[in-house]
Amino acid sequence: MTARVRPDAARKLAGSVQFGTDVDVPSMLHAALVLAPCASARIRSVDLSAARARPKVTAIGAQDLPNLLPGGKGDPDRPVFPPERILFAGQPVAAVAAPTLEEARAAARLVRIDLEPTSVAGDLEAIFPEWPGSEAKESPHVAAHVRARLGNVERALADAQTVVEETYRTAGIHQVALEPHACVATVEGDRWHVATSTQSPFGIREDLASLLGLPEGSLVVEGTWVGGGFGGKTSAIVEPYALLLARASGAPVRLALTYREMFLLGRTTLPSIVRMETGVTDGTIVARRIRLLLDVGSSLPGRDFAAGHASGFLLGPYRSPAFDVEGYAVRTNKAPFGSHRAPFLPQAAFVVESHLEEVARRIGADPEAFRARHLWAAGEPTSLGQPVASFGLPAAFEAARAQARAWRADAPSGHGVGVGLGFWATQIGAGGEARLRLSSEALTIEQGEREIGSGSVLVGLAASAERATGLDRERIRVEYGDTSRAPFDSGVFGSRTVGALGQAVARASGDLLETLGARMGGSGPVRLEATPAEVVAVRGTARRPVRELLRPEEAGAGGLAASGRLYGTEGALDETRVLEGTFYPFPDFVGAAHVAQVEVDRETCAVRVVRYAAFHDVGVAIDRPSATAQVEGGVVMGLGAALTEESIWSEDGALANPGLLDYRIPTLGEVPPIEVHLLEGFPGAGPFGAKGLGEPPIIPVPATIGAAIRQACGAHLTELPFSAERLARALKLV
Amino acid sequence: MKESPRTLQVNGTPVPLAEVPFHERLLDTVRWRLGLKGTKEGCRAGACGACTVLVDGAATLSCLALTHELEGSTVTTIEEVVRGPVGREVAAAFAEAGALQCGYCTPGFVVALTSLLAKAETSPPLERLLEDLGGNLCRCTGYASIVRAVELARRRRA
Numbered sequence: 015m016t017a018r019v020r021p022d023a024a025r026k027l028a029g030s031v032q033f034g035t036d037v038d039v040p041s042m043l044h045a046a047l048v049l050a051p052c053a054s055a056r057i058r059s060v061d062l063s064a065a066r067a068r069p070k071v072t073a074i075g076a077q078d079l080p081n082l083l084p085g086g087k088g089d090p091d092r093p094v095f096p097p098e099r100i101l102f103a104g105q106p107v108a109a110v111a112a113p114t115l116e117e118a119r120a121a122a123r124l125v126r127i128d129l130e131p132t133s134v135a136g137d138l139e140a141i142f143p144e145w146p147g148s149e150a151k152e153s154p155h156v157a158a159h160v161r162a163r164l165g166n167v168e169r170a171l172a173d174a175q176t177v178v179e180e181t182y183r184t185a186g187i188h189q190v191a192l193e194p195h196a197c198v199a200t201v202e203g204d205r206w207h208v209a210t211s212t213q214s215p216f217g218i219r220e221d222l223a224s225l226l227g228l229p230e231g232s233l234v235v236e237g238t239w240v241g242g243g244f245g246g247k248t249s250a251i252v253e254p255y256a257l258l259l260a261r262a263s264g265a266p267v268r269l270a271l272t273y274r275e276m277f278l279l280g281r282t283t284l285p286s287i288v289r290m291e292t293g294v295t296d297g298t299i300v301a302r303r304i305r306l307l308l309d310v311g312s313s314l315p316g317r318d319f320a321a322g323h324a325s326g327f328l329l330g331p332y333r334s335p336a337f338d339v340e341g342y343a344v345r346t347n348k349a350p351f352g353s354h355r356a357p358f359l360p361q362a363a364f365v366v367e368s369h370l371e372e373v374a375r376r377i378g379a380d381p382e383a384f385r386a387r388h389l390w391a392a393g394e395p396t397s398l399g400q401p402v403a404s405f406g407l408p409a410a411f412e413a414a415r416a417q418a419r420a421w422r423a424d425a426p427s428g429h430g431v432g433v434g435l436g437f438w439a440t441q442i443g444a445g446g447e448a449r450l451r452l453s454s455e456a457l458t459i460e461q462g463e464r465e466i467g468s469g470s471v472l473v474g475l476a477a478s479a480e481r482a483t484g485l486d487r488e489r490i491r492v493e494y495g496d497t498s499r500a501p502f503d504s505g506v507f508g509s510r511t512v513g514a515l516g517q518a519v520a521r522a523s524g525d526l527l528e529t530l531g532a533r534m535g536g537s538g539p540v541r542l543e544a545t546p547a548e549v550v551a552v553r554g555t556a557r558r559p560v561r562e563l564l565r566p567e568e569a570g571a572g573g574l575a576a577s578g579r580l581y582g583t584e585g586a587l588d589e590t591r592v593l594e595g596t597f598y599p600f601p602d603f604v605g606a607a608h609v610a611q612v613e614v615d616r617e618t619c620a621v622r623v624v625r626y627a628a629f630h631d632v633g634v635a636i637d638r639p640s641a642t643a644q645v646e647g648g649v650v651m652g653l654g655a656a657l658t659e660e661s662i663w664s665e666d667g668a669l670a671n672p673g674l675l676d677y678r679i680p681t682l683g684e685v686p687p688i689e690v691h692l693l694e695g696f697p698g699a700g701p702f703g704a705k706g707l708g709e710p711p712i713i714p715v716p717a718t719i720g721a722a723i724r725q726a727c728g729a730h731l732t733e734l735p736f737s738a739e740r741l742a743r744a745l746k747l748v
Numbered sequence: 749m750k751e752s753p754r755t756l757q758v759n760g761t762p763v764p765l766a767e768v769p770f771h772e773r774l775l776d777t778v779r780w781r782l783g784l785k786g787t788k789e790g791c792r793a794g795a796c797g798a799c800t801v802l803v804d805g806a807a808t809l810s811c812l813a814l815t816h817e818l819e820g821s822t823v824t825t826i827e828e829v830v831r832g833p834v835g836r837e838v839a840a841a842f843a844e845a846g847a848l849q850c851g852y853c854t855p856g857f858v859v860a861l862t863s864l865l866a867k868a869e870t871s872p873p874l875e876r877l878l879e880d881l882g883g884n885l886c887r888c889t890g891y892a893s894i895v896r897a898v899e900l901a902r903r904r905r906a
Contacts, residue, residue, distance in 0.1 A: 019843045019844065019846070020843075020846060020848070022851065023842070023843040023846075023848060024839075024843065025851075026848050026851030026854050027830060027839040027842055027843060027848070027851075027854055027855075027858060028786065028826065028827060028830050028839070029784075029785065029786020029787065029788075029825070029826035029827055029830075029854075029855040030786060030827070031851060032785070033788070033852060035788070035789055036779075036785040038780070038783070038785070190887055191850075191852075191887060192788075192790050192796060192798055192850070192852040192853050192885065192886070192887050193788070193790070193850070193852045194790075239850075239851070240850060241788070241850050241851070241852030242850045242852060242887050242888060244887070270789075272792065273790070273791045273792065273793065466850060467849035467850030467851070467888045468849060468888075469849065639846050640846075643846060643849060643889060643892075643893060646889060646890040646892040646893065647849065647887075647888050647889050647890040648890070649890055650889075650890030650891065650892075651887065651890070673791070673793065673795070674791050674793070674795035674796060674885070675793075675795055679885060679887065680890075680891075681882055681885060682878055682881055682882050682884065682886075682891045682894070682895075683878065683879065683882045685890060685891050685892070687892075688890065688892055
C-alpha cells in the first residue's frame, strides 16, 4: 500500500517552511539574555550602564518594567525580571538588543550583577531527609500538598499477609526539541505582535497578557512552524523579553535561545522520590500507600498542577480496596516544573510497574498474571471513584503477553523479555472551535493550532473532516491564522488535537452536511465527493455540484461556512476521597502495553535493546501512518528517558549538563526495530472513537525496559534512568 | 595589478569574503547574510547535524566551519541539494517513507545522505550509511521511518 505523502513534506524537504528560528524582518535587532550566575541569591543591583553605553544597544532590567509595561506592572507573582531574588541558576535578570547578535552578546557581558548568594534548596533529600510529617504543609519548601484516601490503610496494611515497601527515585529529563525557542516581536503603538514557535498561540497570548499586564486584545501571537514541542513550547519563555525590548527600542527584536539557555530556562519534568507500600493477602492487593515527593523547581505555591496530576496517575491502572496517596510539590532552586511529553507519567508508570512486579515476586506470583488480575476493567471505578470508560489496556496487555511469550521462546540466554503497561487520559484543555468553508472546489478548515510535527493538525483534522463528509483529503485544506483571526483553541498538548479540535471539525462537518441536505431536498445522509473539477454533494442517487448549492453571498465570501465547538467536560471524581489539594478526573482512558527484549553486557552494564513491540489502544486510527509514526517516535524518546537521559545538578544548584554532549538523547545507531500494533475496538471520546496518541507511546517505555532488564540479569532497579553505573550497583559489581 | 576578490561559492553564487568578519561561521553566512534559511540552526556546537551543508560535495557541519577558511570552496545548501539528481531522489525517498514530522532535522539528513550516496560508486551497505548518519539527531521520528527512507534511496541508487 502506498501511503499518502504528508502535505508538508515537499516544503520541509526543500527547507522552505519558516520555523520560529527563521523569522527575519527588516531592521530587526538581535537579543541576548543576561542570566543569573547562581541558583539562589538576593539581588543587590543590576547595572546596565556599561551595556547601554555601547552604540545602538537597548538594555532593560527590572527597573524599566514600570515604564515599559502600559499598565505599569505585570503579574506581581511572576515578574519578568526579578526585582529582589534569584530563584534558579540561569534566570534572566536583564535583556539586551543590538543590530547583531554578536554586539548584543558583547553588551550583555557588560551588565554588572551584584548578588548576595543565599543557601540553595537543591536536593529533595536535603530538604526533607525524613518523610515530611503534617507540619510540612506549612513549609516554604512546599508548593502544593495533595492527599486522597479510601478505607483504613493502616489497618489493612497491618492485617495483610505480606507488605512490600520500596523507595524509587527518578531523574529530571528535558524535552530537547531540535529547534530552540525563538521569536520575533514587534510593538507598534498598542499592538504587541510576536511571531513565535509555540504549541499554543492562544495559550501564549494568555500567558503574555498576564505577564505584561496587557489586555489580550492588544496582543497578537502568530505561531510559526514548530521544530518539535514535546510540551516544552507551551509557556511564554522568550516572548516577554523580545516584546519588551521591541517596546524599548522601537524596532522588531529577535530572541532565540542557545541550547544551553534552552536547558537552563526550559520547564520540564524534575526529579522525584516515591515511596510505595503495598499489602497483599491471598494473592490480592488489599491496600496501597503511595507517597510522592516531586521537585517542582521554582513553581509558584498554589499554582501547581503536577502533584495532583502525578498522584492521580500513580493510583492506576490497578485496583485496590483501600489506598492512601499523598504528594508534595517541593520547591527548589531550579526552573519551574513544566510539561514534558505525558508529564511525569513515564516515571510514574515505571514506579508502579516495577513495584508491582516486586510485590508479585515476593509472594511467588507470576508478575504478569498478578498485574492482569488487578488491572482496571471498563465500568469499574478508579480509586477516585470515576467509572473507567472504554479501555483497551486489558486487551493490549494480553496481546503484549502473547508477544513476550513468543520472544522468550527464541531469545538467546542472557537476554530478557519484559512487559510494561501505561495509561493516559487525553486532555481537552479549555477547548476550541473550528470553522469550515466549503467552496466549489475545496473544503477549508480554519483553526487556531499550529502543526508541531505529529501531523495531528495537518493530517488529523483533515482526516476527521474526510471521515465526517466523505470528501477525499486531497481536497481538504488546513489553514493557520494568528490569534487575531483564527478561532480560539487551547493548543497542541495533552494529546488533545484529534480528540478535541477534531471533534469540533466533525461537528462543523455535520452542520455543513445538514445545510446542504436542506438545500438539496430529499432524505438520507449527505456525502461530499471530489471530481477533478469540483466538489459534489451526493444524497442517494441525487448529485449536485456544491457550486449550485451556494448562495451568491456565500460564493463571494469563500464558500458555505459552518462552525463546530468542543469545550471541555471532563468527568467527575468522588470528592469525598480527596482530603487535600486538587486531583484531576480522566477525560478518557487510553492504554498501552509494550514488550522489550534486551541484552545486558555483564562487564560494561550496557543495555542493548534488541527488539521492541508496542500495543496501543487508539480507539480508531484515523490515519494509520501518522499513528504509527507517533508510536515509533514516542518509544524512542522513552528509551532515552529509560537509559541515558538525566539532568544533573551540581551542589551549587547549577545544571551541570545543559547540552547534547552530556545530556544524551537517542541516536540513529541506538534504536531497535519497533513493531507497532494499533488496537481498535475500544472507542474513545474523540471523533469516530479516536483517542489521543501523542503521549501514550512514551509512557510504558521505562517500565518495559526495567522489566526486561530484570528478566535478563535479575537486577531490580529502583532508580531512573538505568545507567550503567546504577545497573552495576544493582548487580553488586561496584 | 588589482587582486581578484576573495570569494566562496554558495549555490553557484560568489560571495565576497571582504564583507564577512573573520569569525563568522558558515551557518550564519548562509542563513543571515544570504537569507538561505533552509539550513537549520540547532545546537550550534556540532552535536545535532541540523546545520549540515555540502562543502565541495562533502557533508560539513556549517556551525563549526569558519566562512573565511572556505575561500575558493563550493558550498551547496539544502535548497540547491534537492534540485540535484541525487538530492531529488533522496528527498523523494524521504517523502514516500514519511520520514519527517516537524521537519527541523530533515534538511541536515537529506544533505548528509545525498553526499554519502553521491560520492559512492556503488550503493553502500545500509549499515554503513546508518553509521555515517549517526551524527544527525532526530527527536520526532525515532529514526524508524528515516531508516526506511535511507534503504529506499539506497536501493534506487543501486
